[in-house]
Amino acid sequence: MLEVKDLAVRIGAPPTELALLERVSFRLEAGRTLGIVGESGSGKSVLALAIMGLLPAGLRASGSVRLQGQELLTLSEKELCRIRGNRIGMIFQEPMTALNPAMSVGDQIAEGLEWHQGLSRRAARARALDLLQRVGIPEAKRRLDDFPHQLSGGQRQRVGIAIALACGPQLLIADEPTTALDVTVQAQILDLLADLVAEMDMGLILISHDLGVIAETADETLVIYAGVPLEFGTSRVLFQKPLHPYTRGLLSSMPGGRGGRRARGVRLPTIAGVVPEPGRRPPGCRFAGRCPYEVAACNAALPDWHRLEGSQPARCIRLKELP
Amino acid sequence: MSPVPLLSAENLARYHPLPRRHPFAARSFFMAVDGVSFTLQRGDFFGIVGESGCGKSTLARLLMLLEPATAGRVSFEGEDLFSLPARQLRLRRRHFQMVFQDPYGSLDPRLSVGRIVAEPLRLEVNGSSREERKERVAAVLEAVGLQASDARKYPHEFSGGQRQRIAIARALITRPSLIVADEPVSALDVSVQAQVLNLLLDLQEEHGLTHLLISHDLAVVEQVCNRIAVMYLGRFVETGSTEDIFREPAHPYSRLLLEALLGRDLTRRRRHRKTADPSATPSRGCAFRPRCPLAIERCAREAPRLKAIAPGRAAACHVL
Numbered sequence: 069m070l071e072v073k074d075l076a077v078r079i080g081a082p083p084t085e086l087a088l089l090e091r092v093s094f095r096l097e098a099g100r101t102l103g104i105v106g107e108s109g110s111g112k113s114v115l116a117l118a119i120m121g122l123l124p125a126g127l128r129a130s131g132s133v134r135l136q137g138q139e140l141l142t143l144s145e146k147e148l149c150r151i152r153g154n155r156i157g158m159i160f161q162e163p164m165t166a167l168n169p170a171m172s173v174g175d176q177i178a179e180g181l182e183w184h185q186g187l188s189r190r191a192a193r194a195r196a197l198d199l200l201q202r203v204g205i206p207e208a209k210r211r212l213d214d215f216p217h218q219l220s221g222g223q224r225q226r227v228g229i230a231i232a233l234a235c236g237p238q239l240l241i242a243d244e245p246t247t248a249l250d251v252t253v254q255a256q257i258l259d260l261l262a263d264l265v266a267e268m269d270m271g272l273i274l275i276s277h278d279l280g281v282i283a284e285t286a287d288e289t290l291v292i293y294a295g296v297p298l299e300f301g302t303s304r305v306l307f308q309k310p311l312h313p314y315t316r317g318l319l320s321s322m323p324g325g326r327g328g329r330r331a332r333g334v335r336l337p338t339i340a341g342v343v344p345e346p347g348r349r350p351p352g353c354r355f356a357g358r359c360p361y362e363v364a365a366c367n368a369a370l371p372d373w374h375r376l377e378g379s380q381p382a383r384c385i386r387l388k389e390l391p
Numbered sequence: 392m393s394p395v396p397l398l399s400a401e402n403l404a405r406y407h408p409l410p411r412r413h414p415f416a417a418r419s420f421f422m423a424v425d426g427v428s429f430t431l432q433r434g435d436f437f438g439i440v441g442e443s444g445c446g447k448s449t450l451a452r453l454l455m456l457l458e459p460a461t462a463g464r465v466s467f468e469g470e471d472l473f474s475l476p477a478r479q480l481r482l483r484r485r486h487f488q489m490v491f492q493d494p495y496g497s498l499d500p501r502l503s504v505g506r507i508v509a510e511p512l513r514l515e516v517n518g519s520s521r522e523e524r525k526e527r528v529a530a531v532l533e534a535v536g537l538q539a540s541d542a543r544k545y546p547h548e549f550s551g552g553q554r555q556r557i558a559i560a561r562a563l564i565t566r567p568s569l570i571v572a573d574e575p576v577s578a579l580d581v582s583v584q585a586q587v588l589n590l591l592l593d594l595q596e597e598h599g600l601t602h603l604l605i606s607h608d609l610a611v612v613e614q615v616c617n618r619i620a621v622m623y624l625g626r627f628v629e630t631g632s633t634e635d636i637f638r639e640p641a642h643p644y645s646r647l648l649l650e651a652l653l654g655r656d657l658t659r660r661r662r663h664r665k666t667a668d669p670s671a672t673p674s675r676g677c678a679f680r681p682r683c684p685l686a687i688e689r690c691a692r693e694a695p696r697l698k699a700i701a702p703g704r705a706a707a708c709h710v711l
Contacts, residue, residue: 107580250442251607251651279581321585323610332617332633333436333592336585342550343580 069271070096070119070239075131077114077123079346086346088127089114089295091370096271098238101262103286103303104275107318109343111295112275116243119273120156121148135239154184157232157270161244163224167216173200173227174212180234199230204260222253229260236268243275258285279322283307291315294344294354296370301380312382313390314339314355353384361386395469396430397601398454398487398569403427403463405449423449425625426463428697431569436595436602438616438633440609440648446625447605451573454603455489456480467569485514485565492574494554498546505542508532508561515565527564535560535590552583559590563598570594571603576611588615609648613637621645624678627697631704641706643683677709685710 076090089111096102106112118129121140133140135155140148152158160166168176177199178192187195193212200208203226216224225245232240242261246254262285265272276282282289282303289306291299291314299312310316317339341358350356352367359366365385373381376388384390404427406420424446431437439447452458454465456472465472467487472480488511491497498507508528512519519527529539535556546554555575562570572591576584592615594600606612612619613633620630621644629642640646677683677690687710695707 107582251609252442252647255651277580318582321582323585323588323608323614332614334614335589335592336614338585338589339582342552342583 069098069136070273071132071134072119073132073134075115075118075129075133077111077118077127077129079127087295088346089118089292091296092131092290092292093297094290094300096239096273098269098271099266100288101265101272101274101286103282103289104273104292105277105279105282105289106292107277107343109294109345110292112277112292113243115292116158116241116273116275119241120152120158121145122152150184153180153232153237154235155238157235157237157240159225159228159232159240159242159245161247163221163228163248164216166228167224169216172213172215173219173230176227177230177234180231184235195234196230199234200227202264203227203230203233204256205230221249222256225249225253225257226260229257229264233264233268237270239271239273240265241273241275244277245274246281247276247278254281261285279307279319291318294349295346296354296383298355298384299380299382306380309379311376311379311387311390312355312384313359313361315382317358317360361390394432396466397433397435397468398603399428399430399466400454401428401464401466403450403453403465404461405446405453405458406461422446422625424453424460427622427625427627428463429620429627429630431601431603433568433601434595434599435618436592436604436616438604438606438612438619439622440606440612440619441622442607442648444624445622447607447622448573450622451489451571451603451605455487455571456484457489481514485511486567487569487571488562488565488567490555490558490562490570490572490575493578494551494558495546495578497558498554500546502545503542504532504544504546504549504557507546507557508542508564511561511565528560531560531564532557534563534594536586550583551579552586555579555587556590559587559594563594567600569601569603571605573605574607575604577606577608584611591615621648626678626707627705628679628708629704629706630697631701635701635704641700641704641711642708643685643710644679645706647682677707 073093075092077088079086079088092115094102104112104115117123119133121143123129129141174193174196177196181187181192181195182189197208197212200211205211205223205226219227246257249257258281261272274282274286286303289301289303290297293314299306299315310319320337321339323336339358350367352369353371356362356366363386371383371385373383374385374387375381403424405424406422409419409421411418427450439450441447449458453460467483475483505528508531509524512524528542532539532541537553537556549557576587579587588611591602595602604612604616616633619633619636620627621642623644629636629645636645640649676692677695680686680690689709695709697705697707699705700711
């Protein structure tokens, strides 16, 4: 349904050009959830913006993004407007800033329906009510005329989801949808998303820095580090048996992460150093300089995908020699 | 006979008046912190967990005397801090220091790291010489894993994790016995969180520091704290050793929180969790009642008080 091939996002003119994101390829089928996980600055939000054609001025995307066979990267802004909010729905991190504070939630949901599907105001409002009920807002009828500030954070995110779903999109992109929410509310929103994906047969791209959120919601997971995907696999396998040294380090440095819960006071394993900025990324493997298994060859070129017998692929030349 | 606790809070409260509904209506109040009591012994690593809006940050600010309390007492080494004259209090402040959540907002971008870290030294009685200050800045920067030469740099030259180390160095320079850290790692990336948590543990062991850690992240709290309090809408609903509470949470709210965490088994797929949205809070009775699966009729009438349920453990629930 969605096919991304060799997507890259660059900034600046060729001599001093910087790649924020490169070599991103994946496929997503309807009814499936792809998790994209990475630390801040890894390029995961840029990836979402590139797919939707919302890159800020000065950033250029290359490669290919196909939605049901239709290439999106070459479309004009006018054509993209017909796709965004219609065939691609978006959910943002901060529901308070993503919603219009001066418009009732009912009107915000109805807006897309009137615009894209030419529904009358009345029909659109009726549909908005259905959607509010579907996303689990109590007393939806009364809430229709409420403004965003009258809702709790979790309810606002539910409204955000209702807006994204309004036109029955084929693809839903959720960028950190639960990061601003409390744990108990997070769980509800993730449950809701999972139900909707199955029910409406959408593809969902779920972007998060939170490994827990990705592990429990995504069918497949793409791990991005410093602008390059380093590992890709089904979530169950990837979180149980991570291969790339970065994924391993990340999972074991998490309290309660890999290796289960540790005794109190035991020091957590750490990854040395910090995530390099785009201008300071190493030329070869992007994880070089922080990797405990680094050898000279790692700095020669960006590693290709390697895999062990029957395993998920990882971009590491030493995969077979790792302990 | 137990020794004098390092810090104790008695019935600490902070109310904010709400706007009147009409000119003759009675004043109503928002109870950010509503009658919290606890003690900290030397060497404790005490965690306070709760969701946003439960009052945990307000509680930290009350303990640090950054905000006036509406009622209650805070004693530090047996001395009532609220009754101290301002001058005396200022001198006491070097014994308890705070680390804030946002390492970008809590460091003045116009000051060099050396000046930022040396700033609390102004709280000391006999001013130290320039040379002495320089030495102490260097020592404390090294203690948190930075270099003495970093003192000449400015905050923007550092990453988030390093900035949080600077903030910790600033808190340590007066050689305090208590550090209150309000969400010290939640603004940091996962791979950096572990570094900062390990640093806090090292400081506790090497310098015998006492920590109060405020966090919404149960996994973090479980990793470093020996005792915890679970807070809900301004009150402690359960206190006890981390081990006990994680093994067998007593209060229904603690159970709910833990379920949300343990659902996070990275190797298992999600299962459905039934939780209610925290909506209207009742003005009478138990604040958790609308979300509580165990609520009985009594919960609507009177608010439960924190009472002992086992040695070293207490919970505020009528049903237990």
